[in-house]
Amino acid sequence: MQAIILSVGDELTLGQVVDTNSAWLSEQLAGLGITIRAHATLPDEQCAIARAFDEASRRCDLLVATGGLGPTRDDLTRQALAQALGCELEMHAPSMERIENLFRERRWPMAESNRTQAMRPVLADVLDNRWGTAPGLKARLNGCRVYVLPGVPAEMKAMFDALIRPELGAARDRVILTRTLGSFGAGESSVGERLGGLMDRARNPKVGTTVSAGVISIRVRSEFPSRPEAERALDETVAEVRSRLGSLVFGEGDETLQDAAVRLLLAKGRTVAVAESCTGGLLGQMLTDVPGASACFTGGWIAYSNSMKERELQVPHALLQSCGAVSGPVAREMAERAALLSGSDYGLAITGIAGPGGGSAEKPVGLVWIALARGPGGTLAEEKRFPGGRAAVRDRAAKSALNMLRLELMEP
Structure with missing residues (x-):
C-alpha cells in the first residue's frame, strides 16, 4: 500500500509553524507496512486543496490530510474535499449535537462559525473527534482511501490511534x-x-x-x-x-549518551564530578536528566572565568597565564581537581571557545579541550574543533565529554 500525506495551512507554507504532523504520520504508517510516496504542504486555498486531493488520490492507495477543519473562514479543507468528490456539504446532526454539548459542558460561548465544523461532504463519512470540536472525514476518491484529520497534533494523533490505525492494521498482510x-x-x-x-x-x-x-x-x-x-x-x-x-x-531506542554513561557508572559502582567552562552547566544538566544519577554523579563546578578556575578549582595562576584557559594542561588540571575535591572516581572537564566572539587564528571559535581524570589510570585530554554556532558547539562538547567517559567505562 502506498500513501501520500497532505498538510494544510498558510502557517505551514509560510514557515511560521513546523509541520510535525507529517513526520509523525509517516512514522506510524511506515510501522504498518505502508510506503510513503510523498508529502505536500498546501495553502488555505480551496481550489489548490481540491486539486491536490484529486491528483494525489490518483497516485496512491491511501491519502491522509491534516488541517483546515477549524471554524474560521480560512479553514477550507471540508469544502475542498466536497469539491473533489463532486458533491455538496450537508449538516451532520450528530456532530452538531456533540459540538453544542461540548461548549455547554465547558461553559464556553459558542460562535455561529462553529456550526461549520459539523458540515460534511454528502459522499463522506464522519470520524468522531472526542478530543476537540472538529470532526474528521473519511471518503473514497478515485478508488483511494481518504482520511482528513484536524491539524491540532494532540487531536490528530488520538484520532489516528483510535479510528484509523485499527482499520489500516486489519488490512495488513505483512x-x-x-x-x-x-x-x-x-x-x-x-x-x-x-x-x-x-x-x-x-x-x-x-x-x-x-x-x-x-x-x-x-x-x-x-x-x-x-x-x-x-x-x-x-x-x-x-x-x-x-x-x-x-x-x-x-x-x-531512546537511550541517550548520558543514559549510557550513567548506566555504566552504576554497573561499575563508580562516581564522577564535572568541571565546566564553555558548556556552563550543560554537562551536569545532561547527567542529572537521567533518573538514578544521584548514585553516581557527585556534583560539579561551573568555572567560567579564570578567577573562578583559580579560586574554586585551584588551577594554578601560572598555568592559566602560560597556556591559556582553553588548553590541554588547563583541562587536565580542571578534571583532576574536580575528582580530588569531590572525592570521585572520575573528573570530567570541558574548556573551550563557544563563540561567536573570543576566537583567534591560533585558538578559533569551536576549539574545545575535554579531559578525563582517571585516578591511578592517569588523565586523558582531547582537542576538538566543532563547527556551528554557540549552542551547537556547547552541545557537541558536552556529548563528546560523555562519550569519553562512556568509552573509558567500557574498558575491562
Missing part, C-alpha cells in the same frame, strides 16, 4: 518490525562505509542512517509475512550492525 541504534564518535560517511552492503536498498531488513546533533541513528527495518521471520532477521542484522560499528554504538 509484519514490520524496527529497531534503532544510536552511535557517536564518527561521521555518517564513516558509519556508512563500515556498514557497507547492509545498506543496500534491495536488502531485507533495510538499514538506514540519519544524523541529528552529532548523533547518528541507525534504523533497521524488517518486513516479512510472519513475526518469527521478521524478528529473526531483525535480530541478526542488529547484531551485525553492532559488530561492524563496535564501540561507536552507545545504545538502542
Whole structure:
C-alpha cells in the first residue's frame, strides 16, 4: 500500500509553524507496512486543496490530510474535499449535537462559525473527534482511501490511534518490525562505509542512517509475512550492525549518551564530578536528566572565568597565564581537581571557545579541550574543533565529554 500525506495551512507554507504532523504520520504508517510516496504542504486555498486531493488520490492507495477543519473562514479543507468528490456539504446532526454539548459542558460561548465544523461532504463519512470540536472525514476518491484529520497534533494523533490505525492494521498482510541504534564518535560517511552492503536498498531488513546533533541513528527495518521471520532477521542484522560499528554504538531506542554513561557508572559502582567552562552547566544538566544519577554523579563546578578556575578549582595562576584557559594542561588540571575535591572516581572537564566572539587564528571559535581524570589510570585530554554556532558547539562538547567517559567505562 502506498500513501501520500497532505498538510494544510498558510502557517505551514509560510514557515511560521513546523509541520510535525507529517513526520509523525509517516512514522506510524511506515510501522504498518505502508510506503510513503510523498508529502505536500498546501495553502488555505480551496481550489489548490481540491486539486491536490484529486491528483494525489490518483497516485496512491491511501491519502491522509491534516488541517483546515477549524471554524474560521480560512479553514477550507471540508469544502475542498466536497469539491473533489463532486458533491455538496450537508449538516451532520450528530456532530452538531456533540459540538453544542461540548461548549455547554465547558461553559464556553459558542460562535455561529462553529456550526461549520459539523458540515460534511454528502459522499463522506464522519470520524468522531472526542478530543476537540472538529470532526474528521473519511471518503473514497478515485478508488483511494481518504482520511482528513484536524491539524491540532494532540487531536490528530488520538484520532489516528483510535479510528484509523485499527482499520489500516486489519488490512495488513505483512509484519514490520524496527529497531534503532544510536552511535557517536564518527561521521555518517564513516558509519556508512563500515556498514557497507547492509545498506543496500534491495536488502531485507533495510538499514538506514540519519544524523541529528552529532548523533547518528541507525534504523533497521524488517518486513516479512510472519513475526518469527521478521524478528529473526531483525535480530541478526542488529547484531551485525553492532559488530561492524563496535564501540561507536552507545545504545538502542531512546537511550541517550548520558543514559549510557550513567548506566555504566552504576554497573561499575563508580562516581564522577564535572568541571565546566564553555558548556556552563550543560554537562551536569545532561547527567542529572537521567533518573538514578544521584548514585553516581557527585556534583560539579561551573568555572567560567579564570578567577573562578583559580579560586574554586585551584588551577594554578601560572598555568592559566602560560597556556591559556582553553588548553590541554588547563583541562587536565580542571578534571583532576574536580575528582580530588569531590572525592570521585572520575573528573570530567570541558574548556573551550563557544563563540561567536573570543576566537583567534591560533585558538578559533569551536576549539574545545575535554579531559578525563582517571585516578591511578592517569588523565586523558582531547582537542576538538566543532563547527556551528554557540549552542551547537556547547552541545557537541558536552556529548563528546560523555562519550569519553562512556568509552573509558567500557574498558575491562
